[in-house]
Amino acid sequence: MQEGLKNFWHLVSLPDNVPIIGMLGLVIFYTWQSMRKAIRNDRLAAPIEASMTDRVQVWPYLVRIEFLTSVVVILILTVWSVGIDAPLEEPANPGRTPNPSKAPWYFLGLQEMLVYFDPWLAGIVFPFLIQAGLMAIPYVDINPKGNGYYTWKERRFAIGFFLFGFLILWVFLIVLGTLLRGPGWNFFFPWEEWDAHKVVAANSRDWPELFGKFPAKNVDGSMNIGHVAIGLLSIVGYYVAGDILLRKVVLPRTTKDKDIVKKLGPLRYGTVSFFVLTCMTMPIKIILRLTLDVKYVLSTPWINF
């Protein structure tokens, strides 16, 4: 335990991990601050920011804030640069792979996804969908409220889903990948020592195998029809059931609007449904893997989901 905690402290104090700890602190602070403002705004008749619409001159009121901020930021950077050296390890050696081999910290969320999904999904499709989904947000959000002030009540679905995606699926996975993933990308609690020879049973199975004898490949090497059928049905069924849940329960209840789906229209609603449901496959797969040891929902010779 002592050794493990010493290892954890060493991790936390690594020069390259210091910004991540800082980011964690800032994210927690800003989440708390914005939610506090949101709750206060929701209680009032008009948001607090609406009382501040008179104009002030940029010189000096804005530029002095900018000047002071620049001075403070450069001061922090200077002290930081004098105090902590950037890492420079041994010269590049293609013949020796360090264990663990981690991507830069902002990609650790994606590297974590590699545990649960194949590289083409985790490394290509998901980043592309994240980017496309982010760009689609302003065009599918037809709620005119909440434009220019903090709120919770008026934008429950939007803020709730974004908080989940940003805090859990992005920031938390970065922290997990930095501090709790060790050699072989195995999971280590903070008090555990990083053991490069940790033995972890690899007894995962595919989702259809939970329902009976439906392996991905038959004994003679051919594709198992039952496996493909159950896998496909499960994926289609997930999207259908999820769509019904979204349409009938989640959206109307969170937006307090019975006709929200009709107002969105088929194109906007279809976009929202696709991105939300595809995004939720990540935590669902993680839970399936951790609880039922499920590796693939559907396994074919060409692609695995």
Added chain:
Amino acid sequence: MSDIIKVPNKRQVVKADGGKKDLAQQFYEGQIYTSIFRHDYKDNKRNRALQIVNNVFLHLHPTRVSRHAIDVGYTWGMGGITLLLFIVTAVTGILLMFYYRPTSEYAYNDMKQLMHDVPFGAFIRNMHRWAAHSMVICVMLHMYRVFLTGSYKPPREFNWVIGVNLLVLTLALSFTGYLLPWDQLAIWAITVGSNMARAVPFLGHAGPFAPEFHQLVGFGGAPDADVRFILLGGTEVGAPTLLRFYVLHTVFLPIVTAVLLAVHFWRIRKDGGISGPPMIEFHKAVTDASKLKVSVVDHLPKYEYVEGFKQTEGEQNFKEVVKKDLDTLKQKTSTKLSNLINAIDQAAEQNIKGGDDSHSHDDHHDNSNDHNKNHNNNNDHH
């Protein structure tokens, strides 16, 4: 309003006056200062506006902003801090370029020299790395704040799209720079990151359907003919990768980022500045994007000219000029319209005096006709 344009030239004629002014006056009214700054140093509304408008860097800002735009608790300032960090990384990066050579023989040793031999080398390199990490963090916090305040809603949708692309560019800049130290951390992190590229569907040799696609077009199915090969300049992270990433990191990506930053700031101004709750009368127009945009022409010159004129000619003079111009306008319009304007003026005056409505409307009419005749007489003189 023609009188307003004739603002006398404030620049002093250069003459030897035997030092009758004190030192501060000589400095602020001297040729050097006035040639650089083009307005004087007194603190008044006009000069405060001119400080912004006359400065090529500062005129990114409007001359006035609403009060919530300077509320750091609302904006968090993360956008501005990100820009500052971009500039810091650019400047420190350029300084590092004096010593760093992007080849596999020299890269690591140049880094060692920077950290140990070059004066302030470690300081500049550290600042570059910490500013870069902080920039990625601040970009994410900026996106977080913009989302929580709904500042992507009309008319700012496209600016959000630009912002997402800036986020991806920031990550790409950080990724390409990560390789340059050429140590174990760098090469293996980039190997892990770029290994994703071999799993691209169709175009990566380990991706789904790549062999079939390769048979079709001759590209995508082999380690030396797929998208990862293009990215790395080879089948592994090697010397070509280093050079490639160096050019991307120092030239191409910063230029693209700067261009998108320009569009990003341009759109902030065009869409009405920092977002805020709609003003009372705009509640009705909250879904009409065109009504929320700010027209610069309506706001900038008029305010500056009016303030400038008031400053130089005095408030009283300004009122007289306005009255004179309005009178000229009245004469030039038709009789009916002038009568209407006069009637409104007199009614307003009555209201101000105390609401004395003993005069009938007909009386007003007769009075205004007389008034008009006088004006028509005056017309002959013009």
